[in-house]
Amino acid sequence: MNSNAKIYVAGHHGMVGSAIWSALEAKGYTNLIGRNSKELDLRNQLSVSDFFSQEKPAVVIDAAARVGGILANSNYPFQFLMENMQIQNNLIDSSLNADVQKFIFLGSSCIYPKLAPQPLKEEYLLTGPLEPTNEWYAVAKITGVKACEAIRKQFGKDYISLMPTNLYGPNDNFDLNTSHVLPAMMRKFHVAKEIGNEPVELWGSGSPMREFLFVEDLADAVVFALENKFEDNLYNVGTGTDLTIKELAMLIQKTVGHTGEIKWDSSKPDGTPRKLMDVSKMEQAGWKAKVELEVGIQRTYEWFLENLESFKEVRI
Numbered sequence: 001m002n003s004n005a006k007i008y009v010a011g012h013h014g015m016v017g018s019a020i021w022s023a024l025e026a027k028g029y030t031n032l033i034g035r036n037s038k039e040l041d042l043r044n045q046l047s048v049s050d051f052f053s054q055e056k057p058a059v060v061i062d063a064a065a066r067v068g069g070i071l072a073n074s075n076y077p078f079q080f081l082m083e084n085m086q087i088q089n090n091l092i093d094s095s096l097n098a099d100v101q102k103f104i105f106l107g108s109s110c111i112y113p114k115l116a117p118q119p120l121k122e123e124y125l126l127t128g129p130l131e132p133t134n135e136w137y138a139v140a141k142i143t144g145v146k147a148c149e150a151i152r153k154q155f156g157k158d159y160i161s162l163m164p165t166n167l168y169g170p171n172d173n174f175d176l177n178t179s180h181v182l183p184a185m186m187r188k189f190h191v192a193k194e195i196g197n198e199p200v201e202l203w204g205s206g207s208p209m210r211e212f213l214f215v216e217d218l219a220d221a222v223v224f225a226l227e228n229k230f231e232d233n234l235y236n237v238g239t240g241t242d243l244t245i246k247e248l249a250m251l252i253q254k255t256v257g258h259t260g261e262i263k264w265d266s267s268k269p270d271g272t273p274r275k276l277m278d279v280s281k282m283e284q285a286g287w288k289a290k291v292e293l294e295v296g297i298q299r300t301y302e303w304f305l306e307n308l309e310s311f312k313e314v315r316i
């Protein structure tokens with residue numbers, strides 16, 4: 001990839017988009033473009049199409065989406081379904097019309113069926129019912145994967161879909177109403193420590209198993225995908241290892257330095273019992289995650305402390 005190629009990173013201020021932007025800059029890409037949602041509302045088809053006509057990017061990386069945890073998904077099913085489809089449809093369709101040669105679509109591991117065998121292989125897509133707590137988001141993401149696959153098939157263009165596992169890192173969302181499990185735990189432990197190591201109450205039983213990827217590792221995978229031609233459309237991106245939510249809680253508790261009790265609220269939903277990616281396809285393509293979970297959590301907590309006054313609060 002030419003270092004002067006015009007690369008549009010959609011969602012460049014988000015956790016994922018900002019990490020991708022930094023990784024591209026670090027690799028010497030000099031012609032990056034981005035717009036925040038106020039400058040360009042990606043739900044608006046006409047605005048997106050005009051933007052592509054003016055800017056004519058060579059590459060598009062789609063890191064823009066309406067994202068959130070179980071609570072946000074169950075409270076706002078329509079927004080999670082419709083806004084995600086609008087954003088990705090406008091980007092994919094405009095990219096095709098503007099002859100964008102490389103498009104990288106980012107989805108999520110929730111596209112796979114709730115009870116699919118573990119670890120999750122790409123071929124399990126659409127083989128069973130989805131996890132109900134985030135099916136709206138998952139259905140939208142599946143249509144994005146299929147749109148890229150259809151373009152590959154029909155037009156022979158290098159449009160690919162990367163499915164990251166649970167991500168965490170700098171610029172994450174720490175709003176307890178809409179955040180994912182890892183940043184939510186980090187904030188709860190931090191606040192409880194500050195008020196004298198009060199007990200921390202966490203959702204569910206603590207027994208589900210989850211996999212976590214540091215966002216800078218994902219950004220590295222995106223740059224790898226940009227610089228290499230993949231044979232297929234769909235690739236999982238993860239570490240290939242998981243741990244229980246209880247183990248995760250203890251790791252974060254130790255990093256934060258909270259010494260109080262942890263209480264588990266089993267009346268709250270656990271979600272899928274286990275969600276581990278099979279990452280062998282990506283490894284065969286030549287990419288592997290590098291950052292250990294302990295290291296990533298430590299770096300995320302350092303970022304959290306540095307940005308306590310200003311970190312992002314996402315509200316719908």
Ligand SMILES: NC(=O)c1ccc[n+]([C@@H]2O[C@H](COP(=O)([O-])OP(=O)(O)OC[C@H]3O[C@@H](n4cnc5c(N)ncnc54)[C@H](OP(=O)(O)O)[C@@H]3O)[C@@H](O)[C@H]2O)c1
Pocket residue numbers: 010011012013014015016017035036037038040041042043062063064065066067087106107108109163164165166167168171173180
């Ligand atoms: N976080 C995870 O654990 C995780 C895991 C797997 C996959 N992913 C995928 O990674 C991608 C990015 O997630 P993230 O965690 O970085 O989310 P994020 O921090 O919430 O960032 C989302 C970005 O999308 C932009 N956006 C949302 N609605 C928009 C609109 N209508 N018009 C223009 N821009 C809009 C936001 O722009 P503004 O800031 O300007 O509003 C923001 O930059 C998503 O596709 C998600 O599925 C995330």
